[in-house]
Amino acid sequence: MEQSSKDVTSASVTHHSTNNTNNLNPNSSDSHFVIANCRRNNEPNINGQQETTEETEIEERVLVAYCRSGRLGAAYCTLQTGELYVLEEIVDRPPEYQLFASLYRQVEPVCVLLDGKNQGAFVQVVKRTVFDADANDEGRCKLVFLSSKEYSFEGCKRRISSLSLPTEPANASDEERSLYLRTILDFSQTQSMHALGALLRYLDLNWAKLSMDLHGKPEFLSLRHISLADIMSVDGDTYRGLQVFAAQAHPAAFKRGARGSSREGLSLFQLYSRSTSSKIGHSRMRVLLQHPTTDLATLQRRQDVVAYFMRPQNDALCRNICSSMRYVKNVHGILAKIKALSAKPYQWKSLYNTLYNAVLICEMCESAGKAGEFLEQLASFDNTKLYEMALYMNRIIDFDLSKTEGKFTVKPGVDPELDMKKQTMASLHGLMSDTARVELARLPAYVRECSMVYMPHLGYLLGVRLWADNLSAEDKELPDMKFMFQNNDYIHYKSKGCEELDVVVGDTYPEIVAHETRLMLRLTTLLLEHLHTLAELVQLCAELDCLIAISKVCKEFNFVRPTLTTEKIISIKQGKHPLYMLTCDSFVPNDLESSAQAGCVKILTGPNSSGKSVYMKQVGLIVYLAHVGSFVPAEAATVGVLRHVHTRIQSTECVAAHMSAFLIDLRQMALALQESSSSSLLIVDEFGKGTSYSDGLALLAACLNTLLFRGEACPHVLLATHYLNIHEYIVHTPIVRFLSFEYVVQEDEVVFLFRVREDVAGGQQAASLARAAAAAAGLEDRVVARAGGVMDAVVKNTLPPPDKRITKKLNARVEQIKNKLLTDDI
Numbered sequence: 001m002e003q004s005s006k007d008v009t010s011a012s013v014t015h016h017s018t019n020n021t022n023n024l025n026p027n028s029s030d031s032h033f034v035i036a037n038c039r040r041n042n043e044p045n046i047n048g049q050q051e052t053t054e055e056t057e058i059e060e061r062v063l064v065a066y067c068r069s070g071r072l073g074a075a076y077c078t079l080q081t082g083e084l085y086v087l088e089e090i091v092d093r094p095p096e097y098q099l100f101a102s103l104y105r106q107v108e109p110v111c112v113l114l115d116g117k118n119q120g121a122f123v124q125v126v127k128r129t130v131f132d133a134d135a136n137d138e139g140r141c142k143l144v145f146l147s148s149k150e151y152s153f154e155g156c157k158r159r160i161s162s163l164s165l166p167t168e169p170a171n172a173s174d175e176e177r178s179l180y181l182r183t184i185l186d187f188s189q190t191q192s193m194h195a196l197g198a199l200l201r202y203l204d205l206n207w208a209k210l211s212m213d214l215h216g217k218p219e220f221l222s223l224r225h226i227s228l229a230d231i232m233s234v235d236g237d238t239y240r241g242l243q244v245f246a247a248q249a250h251p252a253a254f255k256r257g258a259r260g261s262s263r264e265g266l267s268l269f270q271l272y273s274r275s276t277s278s279k280i281g282h283s284r285m286r287v288l289l290q291h292p293t294t295d296l297a298t299l300q301r302r303q304d305v306v307a308y309f310m311r312p313q314n315d316a317l318c319r320n321i322c323s324s325m326r327y328v329k330n331v332h333g334i335l336a337k338i339k340a341l342s343a344k345p346y347q348w349k350s351l352y353n354t355l356y357n358a359v360l361i362c363e364m365c366e367s368a369g370k371a372g373e374f375l376e377q378l379a380s381f382d383n384t385k386l387y388e389m390a391l392y393m394n395r396i397i398d399f400d401l402s403k404t405e406g407k408f409t410v411k412p413g414v415d416p417e418l419d420m421k422k423q424t425m426a427s428l429h430g431l432m433s434d435t436a437r438v439e440l441a442r443l444p445a446y447v448r449e450c451s452m453v454y455m456p457h458l459g460y461l462l463g464v465r466l467w468a469d470n471l472s473a474e475d476k477e478l479p480d481m482k483f484m485f486q487n488n489d490y491i492h493y494k495s496k497g498c499e500e501l502d503v504v505v506g507d508t509y510p511e512i513v514a515h516e517t518r519l520m521l522r523l524t525t526l527l528l529e530h531l532h533t534l535a536e537l538v539q540l541c542a543e544l545d546c547l548i549a550i551s552k553v554c555k556e557f558n559f560v561r562p563t564l565t566t567e568k569i570i571s572i573k574q575g576k577h578p579l580y581m582l583t584c585d586s587f588v589p590n591d592l593e594s595s596a597q598a599g600c601v602k603i604l605t606g607p608n609s610s611g612k613s614v615y616m617k618q619v620g621l622i623v624y625l626a627h628v629g630s631f632v633p634a635e636a637a638t639v640g641v642l643r644h645v646h647t648r649i650q651s652t653e654c655v656a657a658h659m660s661a662f663l664i665d666l667r668q669m670a671l672a673l674q675e676s677s678s679s680s681l682l683i684v685d686e687f688g689k690g691t692s693y694s695d696g697l698a699l700l701a702a703c704l705n706t707l708l709f710r711g712e713a714c715p716h717v718l719l720a721t722h723y724l725n726i727h728e729y730i731v732h733t734p735i736v737r738f739l740s741f742e743y744v745v746q747e748d749e750v751v752f753l754f755r756v757r758e759d760v761a762g763g764q765q766a767a768s769l770a771r772a773a774a775a776a777a778g779l780e781d782r783v784v785a786r787a788g789g790v791m792d793a794v795v796k797n798t799l800p801p802p803d804k805r806i807t808k809k810l811n812a813r814v815e816q817i818k819n820k821l822l823t824d825d826i
């Protein structure tokens with residue numbers, strides 16, 4: 001540690017500085033105590049506006065999934081914030097275990113714990129989900145197999161019963177605590193209890209390794225439920241295919257594997273999340289999009305909020321809410337730090353800002369009046385205690401000084417005893433200078449400068465700079481001074497003056513810190529008592545932030561409120577693709593009528609690049625957005641609530657899955673056939689193109705017929721194909737309709753109109769116009785012309801005409817060889 005000193009005549013005291021200025025623990029074992037604190041450079045300003053110093057809120061989650069007899073139980077914990085979640089037990093069917101996959105996507109765990117004894121289909125699905133996510137750069141997750149005794153029901157129950165939560169009744173006995181837990185946990189959900197118990201036991205044993213805290217033990221700040229019961233099931237391929245999410249690998253390869261190493265490409269999530277005002281809103285948007293719901297009441301509630309904020313007269317309220325929303329943070333993360341006594345001043349300020357602004361948001365919602373259930377819920381939220389907490393914090397904490405001092409600092413006037421100590425401390429600097437000056441006068445003339453320092457346990461010391469080289473132990477003795485130790489160029493002595501200072505001021509500084517820490521702990525206890533209410537309000541604020549963000553997007557792009565119904569219908573008037581319309585000025589809108597009367601199976605044909613895929617994705621996205629509670633890009637839309645959306649759109653070969661593109665196609669199709677019901681939407685783009693024409697056609701026709709044979713129970717199907725004779729191989733039923741895309745040929749050039757129309761000829765007249773598309777894509781004219789020749793030959797069953805260039809080259813070569821043979825002496 002560097003020590004500097006000044007001539008006592010010009011200045012007085014030397015301050016030792018250390019980097020551990022934020023340590024609030026009075027029992028700190030730092031060898032040098034800080035008298036004057038160095039100002040930290042990157043501290044956020046008092047309004048919390050400068051966010052650069054905030055550590056990135058990494059949230060690592062450990063997930064336990066336990067599936068027996070087709071029932072899935074799960075629990076997970078966020079390591080940094082101590083939040084526990086338990087899944088309401090749910091039926092999850094083999095072989096795909098769709099709900100586990102949804103849960104996995106929602107949780108994004110860094111570690112999944114499984115029963116080591118269970119090697120069945122469930123474990124295979126978990127492995128596949130984890131490896132697929134890894135291959136798609138959605139983060140690397142570890143699989144851990146636990147011994148099956150870790151899942152023993154009795155053991156799990158015992159561990160759960162000893163769980164301690166801040167929300168439990170104060171001074172509760174073991175029995176009371178167990179009773180309290182029974183009110184928030186359903187012990188009859190055995191799989192969930194297996195999962196939660198195993199998770200707690202694993203965390204107990206591995207906490208040091210997981211939290212990097214050698215002496216700590218897991219502490220949980222909350223226990224909440226998650227439910228997947230009302231989720232509209234959308235598989236990972238569909239999320240990617242429809243571009244709801246589009247994680248792109250981070251360019252820095254070394255970062256791969258760490259969570260957050262991928263960034264979001266153009267996607268619905270990107271479009272919506274960039275309009276959120278807070279980090280909690282941003283994270284909540286991901287959950288919202290991963291949880292499209294079938295619950296009409298929830299959707300109606302969300303739509304009401306979106307509609308409210310889309311009205312221009314509510315712009316000012318929207319702006320005010322958004323500016324308050326910026327300060328609302330995840331309180332669990334902050335309180336975990338506060339509890340561990342490692343909170344920095346900006347985190348205290350963040351907590352205060354969160355409290356203050358969350359209460360303010362409730363009040364602002366009051367001014368919205370009768371604007372739907374959700375806003376009324378916020379307006380009537382009982383926030384009296386939270387308001388009081390904000391007042392306490394503001395009365396007690398000196399945020400400005402905390403920032404400069406780099407530690408929790410109490411305002412004057414809160415505690416008289418503390419104020420006295422601070423006054424003594426304030427006079428200390430002068431006192432130390434005076435004492436140093438007196439000591440210097442007493443010292444031999446060869447000592448030119450000295451300084452007064454304070455060190456914990458040793459008290460006040462006089463630091464004297466070495467006055468000559470190679471001093472012996474005897475030389476270092478000074479009259480009336482007790483030699484203590486030498487540190488670099490300074491020798492430290494205990495003088496009479498130092499002893500007097502020890503008596504007069506003593507350990508004032510550590511006492512101040514200890515005092516402030518006691519006050520801080522009292523405040524923390526109070527805060528933890530109301531954590532549950534605060535966390536609930538923060539959750540509501542996060543959802544409000546998402547809904548406001550959705551309303552901003554909907555307003556900007558003129559989305560309309562879809563009518564939601566329980567009937568089997570998808571009716572879209574002038575629908576648009578929400579992402580293409582952003583990049584394409586002249587996007588052509590299209591309709592869709594899918595119902596029992598209008599036919600629910602649509603077979604789309606049309607030339608390459610005529611707009612089939614975009615049309616199908618646009619329908620998928622409109623349906624999906626309606627299930628999120630968003631408005632949709634159309635002039636009008638009616639959407640019957642669906643339970644599944646399956647797609648076979650994208651089939652990128654996956655190294656981790658050990659499957660070819662064709663096998664992936666088949667897997668997606670098999671899953672769609674298995675899972676789909678009359679309340680499903682199935683989008684199939686060019687199924688069968690990965691194999692021979694006849695095999696592909698046969699497979700497609702067989703799959704289609706399987707669906708058509710279901711009659712009324714057939715799902716909504718949108719299928720694009722280049723098998724123009726598909727109509728010859730499928731059952732003829734009124735539920736099938738053929739659609740095609742319009743185009744015109746102008747001076748040998750194909751112009752796509754991107755308009756969809758009913759095709760009474762059943763796709764027979766459609767042409768792929770692949771060569772036109774190839775030419776438009778920049779393939780050499782010569783190659784395109786040759787392809788035309790070959791095509792004619794195939795149609796006429798003759799040999800293709802010779803290629804003049806190749807023939808010419810061949811003739812020249814033959815001539816060359818002939819001449820060589822004639823001239824060479826063989």
Ligand SMILES: Nc1ncnc2c1ncn2[C@@H]1O[C@H](COP(=O)(O)OP(=O)(O)OP(=O)(O)O)[C@@H](O)[C@H]1O
Nearest residue numbers: 586587588589607608609610611612613614615754
């Ligand atoms: N409705 C539309 N309005 C304007 N442009 C469109 C529209 N639909 C599609 N496009 C444009 O046409 C391009 C090709 O569309 P799409 O991929 O849907 O064709 P496709 O018929 O599926 O082709 P292929 O059969 O080769 O897969 C898109 O990238 C987009 O630029």
